[in-house]
Amino acid sequence: MKWRRSKADREEAAAPAEAAPEGAPGSSDAAAAGTDELEDAQAVADRAAAVAAEAEAERQRTAALAREARRRREGPFDAEEVSEEEAARPRVDLGALRLPAVQGMELRLEMEEGTQRVIGAVVVLAGSTLQLQAFAAPRTEGIWDEVRAEIRSQVARQGGAAEDGEGPFGPELLARLPMRTEDGRTGARAVRFTGVDGPRWFVRAVVGGRAAVDPAAWAPLERLLRGVVVVRGADAMAPRDLLPLKLPPQDQARPAGARPDGAPADGAADAAAGPAEAAPADAAGPDAPVRPTGDVGAPPPGTPDGEDPLGPLDPFRRGPEITERR
Template sequence: MKWRRRNEPVEAEQAEDVAVPEEEDPQAVADRAARVAAEAEAERVRTAALAREARRRTQGPFDLTEISEEDAARPRVDLGALRLPAVQGMELRLELEEKTQRVIGAVVVLGPSTLQLQAFAAPRTDGIWEEGRAEIRAQVSRQGGASEDAEGVFGPEVLARVPVRTDDGRTGHRAVRFAGVDGPRWFVRAVFGGRAAVEREAAAPLEAMLRAVVVDRGDEAMAPRDMLPLRLPPQDQARPATGQPGQAQSDPGQPGQSQPGQSQPGQSQPGRPQPVEQQQTPGSGTGSPASPDGGDDGLGPLDPFHRGPETTETR
């Protein structure tokens, strides 16, 4: 064994073994940590999206290709890309583009609650709701409102309070709840209003209705965020069912003439179907699922915060 005094110099080959590595650049360390965090977040988002898709396939809303022949035969109001279950007491309002008169959205009124629906084309693999929520929050902020993310029955949602002008000229706030469902090459945006925006019990019937919606995407090539085409329902489907709430049944009754004051939104009268209302909306009708106000910033025309002039059509 070779002994070395404490102060004896270390030979070159031995010095290499005890050399201390240089300190790594702090910015490089921070960048690497940020990349790891971003990859972990992307994996979390991907895993959550897969879980939501698995749940959607079993609980709805469904793609037309996913339902059985028996389910396809159940009565639904056919609006083209959207097929809605008919529920007793519901009132259906169709949003029309003022210039072209094409249908660009549907609003279901059930008692003191509303459910607004639009359908959009989406990429084959990635969903668009993650990005859409950020756009909604930005839009609400520009309008002077407030919003927050929440976890709902359909996954991530946006809860918003938006300023509105009251009848006496004062400024108030209205609660709105945005939900979204990514499907195979389509996306459905749902906006809950009225009591359904703040009360879980009031929202339950409309949530059940949304789960029973069937989306007919079609085979036409469309750019992501293009609206899926909607249409007026056939004459024999333009009124809701007469069964129990939440059940889709056919209505054998004859259409009647709706008179002002004879029925309230969301209430059914024996022998009288609820009307289909056609609501005029200015704008081009193009845009994305984020739109609350129909601006020209790529956020679409359907306005969940405002109702324009309406004409009532009874079928």
């Protein structure tokens, strides 16, 4: 038997299906598919960001290991790492810091007002300055990244500017600090902040003068910093506590080649240790930048009287000092 569909049946079969009303079964399939696609895209972006962050963290760990390996080879050295050759090199003993005795350098020691303890050393060489302080640090990690961020914030609060850079010791900051010139005009002075993380110690170095911006002027101070030996000691100390410094032995306060009786030897530089002058300074942590006052004029605008938020050590001002020219 054969069945024949009517014309109406054929037209109904050929007609397109009507859209299902909203809320009917299957109406949300397309929307759900779109949401899934958005969620999948977000998940991919999150995974990519996590991979990038992990890669950056690994890059930083590798760079830190490379810096530590170079520090062990070239300095600054921990007292327990010094080779016999380095140990024989002439150095000025300041307690926690032992500085290479470099021809032509002048050494100034900053004293804390009241206690008269030595809290930092400033080396003046060829018109530039290198200011050094040593601090206790945790056994398992360095503190320079954290300190650098704090210095950047303090510089900004004082109306200065700081930009990140990469130097021979790793990440550093090049800052421009506000100042007033002797004729009362407002200007800015370039200062470079660098830091070295060692085994349970941290050295903060502040570079002023031409060496802050001129690689050729920075080179001799870089070599001097490489030759520094840090004597951490075994005493328990809180992170960021200043490592104790002291006045150098009397014989090391004489110019190179001077005889014990004080008369210069043949060919020796004709300079002697200068008298200690009054220059008060307060204790500061490793995150305290340097305020360029002293011979460059008054404190920056906006600095309250009696407040020194950018720290006490001032490489442009003469303070209590041991002066040694070689």
